[in-house]
Amino acid sequence: MELSEIYQDRNGVIGDFTPKISFEIFPPQNGDISDLFEELRILKRYNPVLVSMTYGASGGLSRFSFENIKNIRDLEFNLMPHFTCVSMLKSEIEKHITSVENLGIENILALRGDIPEYINAEELDFSHANELVEFIQSKTTLSIGVAGYPEGHIESKSLKDDIKFLKKKVDAGASAVFTQLFFDNEKLFNYIENVQKAGINIPVVAGIMPVRTLKQIQKMTSMARVSVPKKFIQQLEKYPDDTMKIGTEFTIRQCENLLENGVNSLHFFTLNHSDQVSEILDNIL
Numbered sequence: 163m164e165l166s167e168i169y170q171d172r173n174g175v176i177g178d179f180t181p182k183i184s185f186e187i188f189p190p191q192n193g194d195i196s197d198l199f200e201e202l203r204i205l206k207r208y209n210p211v212l213v214s215m216t217y218g219a220s221g222g223l224s225r226f227s228f229e230n231i232k233n234i235r236d237l238e239f240n241l242m243p244h245f246t247c248v249s250m251l252k253s254e255i256e257k258h259i260t261s262v263e264n265l266g267i268e269n270i271l272a273l274r275g276d277i278p279e280y281i282n283a284e285e286l287d288f289s290h291a292n293e294l295v296e297f298i299q300s301k302t303t304l305s306i307g308v309a310g311y312p313e314g315h316i317e318s319k320s321l322k323d324d325i326k327f328l329k330k331k332v333d334a335g336a337s338a339v340f341t342q343l344f345f346d347n348e349k350l351f352n353y354i355e356n357v358q359k360a361g362i363n364i365p366v367v368a369g370i371m372p373v374r375t376l377k378q379i380q381k382m383t384s385m386a387r388v389s390v391p392k393k394f395i396q397q398l399e400k401y402p403d404d405t406m407k408i409g410t411e412f413t414i415r416q417c418e419n420l421l422e423n424g425v426n427s428l429h430f431f432t433l434n435h436s437d438q439v440s441e442i443l444d445n446i447l
């Protein structure tokens with residue numbers, strides 16, 4: 163099912179406020195997919211509208227990632243592979259996207275990716291994701307998701323600027339925005355308001371990252387513009403043996419608040435674990 167069809171009642175058709183749950187997974191580094199399959203079988207009971215799978219920006223994991231797309235498709239999920247265009251030639255990109263389409267997959271998350279230091283950005287075939295969206299649109303019938311940043315992308319001068327470039331991705335043919343993780347719901351509400359004011363009318367799907375460890379949250383906040391409520395951090399620091407429990411409780415409250423405020427499309431960054439996400443969903447659904 164295509165993105166526009168999945169999220170068509172995003173503003174809540176009367177009588178249907180059913181949350182739309184989806185999951186992000188990543189290809190296991192060691193190549194052994196059996197554990198991931200087990201986790202996905204557990205998550206299947208929540209009827210996800212889609213499962214997305216990350217893509218190695220450096221290109222190193224790309225072949226492996228493609229093999230996994232084929233394997234995971236066999237579990238009969240609506241699969242949305244991610245795809246990053248940095249460090250790839252236009253011809254390679256065309257080959258990849260047409261191969262994905264030939265597998266019968268309908269959706270793709272089109273990303274620029276982080277530009278590795280050894281690459282000269284000016285020499286890239288595509289310097290920004292809007293160009294990739296346009297290319298995919300011209301070469302395939304894939305339905306295209308793009309990334310959005312409730313607090314602004316780390317390279318952007320301002321949120322306003324970032325939303326201006328988001329509009330370019332939408333004008334090029336994107337059908338849904340999948341956000342970066344956030345811990346302060348007000349940031350998302352503000353983002354959605356600004357996105358709509360900018361004339362962007364496609365659904366915004368909230369990226370939810372349940373915290374397992376303090377290290378994980380420190381890594382995330384060093385790589386991206388993500389503010390973390392002080393009280394949450396203090397709790398994680400104070401109870402280092404209970405970070406998963408604290409993280410789960412925080413995410414349950416966060417999701418409840420999102421649902422109460424009409425945000426019903428939630429995309430969970432599972433980190434390939436079903437336990438925490440299951441507990442959260444058992445509480446909120």
Ligand code: FAD
Pocket residue numbers: 215216217218219220244245246272273274275276277289290291292309310311315316317318323324325327328330331340341342343369
């Ligand atoms: P762009 O939309 O191109 O934006 C990058 C920067 O350039 C922004 O600051 C933007 O404001 C600016 N910009 C955009 N367009 C223009 C323009 N036309 N002219 C000038 N400036 C412009 N990374 C991976 O490697 N693999 C993954 O699987 C992956 N999955 C992700 C999933 C989600 C939901 C999100 C939110 C991010 C994901 N990322 C992934 C991270 C992403 O690749 C990085 O954040 C990357 O730095 C930017 O990618 P983008 O597609 O947002 O780029």
